[in-house]
Amino acid sequence: MTQQTLPIIVRNLEIAYGDFVIQRNLNFQVNKGEIFVIMGGSGCGKTTVMRCMSGLKPPSRGEVLIEGVSLWRVDPDRRAGVSSRFGIVYQSGALWSSMTLAENIGLPLGEYTDLSPADIRDLAALKLALVGLAGFEDYYPSEISGGMRKRAGVARALALDPNILFFDEPSAGLDPITSSHLDDLIVQLRDHIGMTMVLVTHELPSIFDIADNAVYLDAETKSMIATGSPDQLLSESADPKVRAFLTRNGKINL
Numbered sequence: 001m002t003q004q005t006l007p008i009i010v011r012n013l014e015i016a017y018g019d020f021v022i023q024r025n026l027n028f029q030v031n032k033g034e035i036f037v038i039m040g041g042s043g044c045g046k047t048t049v050m051r052c053m054s055g056l057k058p059p060s061r062g063e064v065l066i067e068g069v070s071l072w073r074v075d076p077d078r079r080a081g082v083s084s085r086f087g088i089v090y091q092s093g094a095l096w097s098s099m100t101l102a103e104n105i106g107l108p109l110g111e112y113t114d115l116s117p118a119d120i121r122d123l124a125a126l127k128l129a130l131v132g133l134a135g136f137e138d139y140y141p142s143e144i145s146g147g148m149r150k151r152a153g154v155a156r157a158l159a160l161d162p163n164i165l166f167f168d169e170p171s172a173g174l175d176p177i178t179s180s181h182l183d184d185l186i187v188q189l190r191d192h193i194g195m196t197m198v199l200v201t202h203e204l205p206s207i208f209d210i211a212d213n214a215v216y217l218d219a220e221t222k223s224m225i226a227t228g229s230p231d232q233l234l235s236e237s238a239d240p241k242v243r244a245f246l247t248r249n250g251k252i253n254l
């Protein structure tokens, strides 16, 4: 795959808050149609790296190439154009509590398209059906379960037909069964729509069940110490931190 067709290349990336560097020397790529996980212990910078990859926070050094376009070196208008092809699913679902699910999903459609209100409603219903919420158009977020709210958050992120979907801790606050259903949905969307997915998570079941490739960020050295498929990292990584992370709680037997 050439640089132009690779969805995401992260090159020599450094992220910082003010003078405080969180991660540096990050180099990895995300292939088209893959589920890519950013993993690591609490506070190592996973969410910040994802914010940088999705156009929300500028890096202090290095670059993020999206299909060959350097996201932080182009002008803000071009960056907004590239970012408009991203969908972001936030931990909380980020739904407006005073709006129905259909209205929540219709919001970006009303803002960024010329579709009529009737078409917007139809499209919102279609996106809800895609995530298994057909018939829930007129429900308010408070009237559905936590797992359903996450799905509605996914439907909203799908509203503008993104080519890359970013998830921040999709399983946060969900029980293991609901979380595994959400993982199934992520795989289905990738398989049926061919979207590229980037997930921040430290949930081992998700990492081993759905990730094609991953990067491990280490808080101590402030850099990535491994990248590859989780199975490959488990069997080949000599780094004790990566092995400890992937085998913690005795969930995986070596």
Ligand SMILES: Nc1ncnc2c1ncn2[C@@H]1O[C@H](COP(=O)(O)OP(=O)(O)OP(=O)(O)O)[C@@H](O)[C@H]1O
Pocket: 017, 022, 040, 041, 042, 043, 044, 045, 046, 047, 048, 049, 200
């Ligand atoms: N807006 C901010 N200003 C200053 N420091 C911040 C800000 N947001 C995060 N940080 C710090 O940056 C570091 C990385 O945070 P980040 O949320 O990216 O890590 P994470 O790996 O996603 O954490 P977690 O797994 O706990 O959600 C942390 O030390 C955090 O305290």
